[in-house]
Amino acid sequence: MNSNESFFIIDCEGLTKTFETPNGEFEVVADFSLKARSNEFVVLFGPGQCGKTTLLNMMSGLETASTGSVVVNGKAVSGPGPERGVVFQSIALFPWLTVMGNVEYGLKMRGVGKQERRGRAQRYIELVGLQGFEDAFPVKLSGGMKQRVGIARAYCNEPAVLFMDEPFGALDAQTRYLMQEELQRIMSVEKRTTVFVTNNIEEALYLADRIVVLANCPTRIKAEYVIDLPRPRDYVDSRFLALRQEISGMLDRAL
Template sequence: MNNNIIVCDNVSKRFETERGVVDVIGKIDLTVRENELLVLFGPGQCGKSTLLNCMSGLEIATGGEVRVHNRKVERPGPDRGVVYQRMALFPWLTVMGNVEYGLKCKGVPKAERRKKAQYYIDLVGLQGFENAYPSKLSGGMQQRVGIARAYCIEPEVLFMDEPFGHLDAQTRYLMQEELMRIWETEKRTIVFVTNNIEEAIYLADRIVVMTNCPTTIKKEYVIDLPRPRDYVDQAFLDLREEISAVVDKSL
């Protein structure tokens, strides 16, 4: 049975700039399976985020096409949630207000959306902070709000663009553990962008190593290490060394 939820078919992307045409994505063929946690990994500014944006509908491929459940992606949609590095939380809304916002826009009755939002607030460990505003939250807590908000609309796919990239090291490790806990509790197909090799190995079912821009797929790794993973386990370290050796240097 074919359980591919995302299909990238000969996808390419170029941008018109003042300095001329810039090719960002070469021709890419890629599938993502249902409930898989797939990591796009590669050097900085190689085109990983652009590929993710094409999958989510925030950008439209110049060539080829992206399909989610065999539907061509032509715009963003409620079946696809996105979590960014810098969370675009509404500063005038509380944690509850931010998490329930998508449901409110869909016209979900107040009692129903509050119940669902509360479930996801509890899931990300923010019970007791429902009435707090984003300015009163730490960076890690703000990311939890973003994850809860994305999960609350119950998307088929969750796209995460270096969501922990601006956090300090300790908080980043904590959020990686939290994401694993949340993902194992509420399975979703996740496409996760990072240029951190340890993060990629810790999280991924499969790592897709991208080349420098214009990016293409250089190699794929199925990560069969048992969870929870240990950063200093020898198998983890061996895989880190193997993958690091094939990654292009940042330009």
């Protein structure tokens, strides 16, 4: 890997997305550009329903951009793939597979032998704190546990970049706080370049190295903040609270 300081592991330029509707063209994302360095945790912060998911999908390859380019780890993105791991808001575990089955799925698809992939998957199951649950089916797990499997599953493929689309959005408030701390812990053990989407300011400030504030319809960049606080962060630290007030004030109020 290029250790040059100016190498951007994510390089998006001029991304837009327009949909054809009976009433004409509808622009969901307008002129988005982002450059991220290795191991940087970038949070895309914006109000709900503003195209954040579409934007993230364009970067991970799950959707194609109308115009613009996405280059991840030096290669142009044309579709989804193991290099660009995704953690979904709806979690999207394969319900017919056990926890182990889910986590090792990516390795299995790429032809890794049983012994090796079991070992590698086990490592990530332990990383997310689910040792002992390898043979459980998703239907038996709580929301937080399921999302931890989701994170392990994406990690297991050793992606260059992780894309997380409001991964804790479907969880209750308590679990959400716990998961933020979990993710912080996981990142401290094995850091990855991450693009993380959220509409929760506390979550953004807790996890981010950099926050990109998005405006609504169409989605575009409004402001950027580099967050330089020491980790793990304190939700009630004075600088944390000051940033919280400033950034949430930036949000578009209108629906």
